[in-house]
Amino acid sequence: MANFKDIKGFIFDLDGVITLTSKYHGQAWHQLADELGVTWTKALADGLKGISRMDSLEMILKAGNKENDYTEEEKIRFAAKKNDNYLTLIGKMTDEDILPGIPAFLKDLAAHNYKICLASASKNSPIILEKLDLVKYFPIVVDPSKLKKGKPDPEIYVRGAELLHLKPEECIGIEDAAAGIQAINGAGETSIGIGDATELSAADIRFARTTDMTLVNIEAAMKINA
Ligand code: BG6
Ligand code: MG
Numbered sequence: 001m002a003n004f005k006d007i008k009g010f011i012f013d014l015d016g017v018i019t020l021t022s023k024y025h026g027q028a029w030h031q032l033a034d035e036l037g038v039t040w041t042k043a044l045a046d047g048l049k050g051i052s053r054m055d056s057l058e059m060i061l062k063a064g065n066k067e068n069d070y071t072e073e074e075k076i077r078f079a080a081k082k083n084d085n086y087l088t089l090i091g092k093m094t095d096e097d098i099l100p101g102i103p104a105f106l107k108d109l110a111a112h113n114y115k116i117c118l119a120s121a122s123k124n125s126p127i128i129l130e131k132l133d134l135v136k137y138f139p140i141v142v143d144p145s146k147l148k149k150g151k152p153d154p155e156i157y158v159r160g161a162e163l164l165h166l167k168p169e170e171c172i173g174i175e176d177a178a179a180g181i182q183a184i185n186g187a188g189e190t191s192i193g194i195g196d197a198t199e200l201s202a203a204d205i206r207f208a209r210t211t212d213m214t215l216v217n218i219e220a221a222m223k224i225n226a
Helices: 021-035 042-048 054-063 072-089 103-112 125-131 154-164 176-184 215-226
Strands: 009-012 113-120 171-175 190-194 205-209
Touching: 009 021, 009 054, 009 154, 021 042, 021 054, 021 072, 042 054, 042 125, 054 072, 103 113, 103 215, 154 176, 171 176, 176 190, 205 215
Parallel strands: 009 113, 009 171, 171 190, 190 205
Antiparallel strands: none
């Protein structure tokens, strides 16, 4: 693992790290899975976290052995329907929906002159940053529509470091999903997982809650694991 003193930037996932939109993505996919007659399981729900919209749809169809049942146009319609449901679910979000500890952590990073960027697979992330009043912390956002491959491919985290003008070993990536941790590790950055120990076993550092993610705790964890 890198040395804490070499770290110059933090690359954030959005859904499930900064706010619980992960729950709304899950609900909207669950509804579509029901409509398509695909059994919804916890394993399917966990596996979808961090995965792009069209890749998520493919995973759901595959789980129901329906991957060859629909045309491209039908699939695009299903994905658009899921997104409409999702936009309804996030409609009333405000800055009160930011996870606890995140505003203080962002303030601390800014006060210590760390560079910050967003590496979310979601095309909705600009709207969510607006709703949460966090645009000021994230002037730099990786555009997922410009990427060739989604998480777990490292491309989004490689791009994040490039946009910050940092080397991968100078960056920490923060994720709530196994696919995201795989992407950070593949990019050669230090990974922080927020959430379940089993799901995030590949993370360099893990915190159960966002309130545990402080610079002091990160420095301590990097020393212990060094
Ligand atoms: C990720 C979420 O951040 O974005 C996934 O974890 C979601 O659940 C993906 O499918 C794509 O989001 P969107 O908003 O572009 O459909
Ligand atoms: Mg996430």
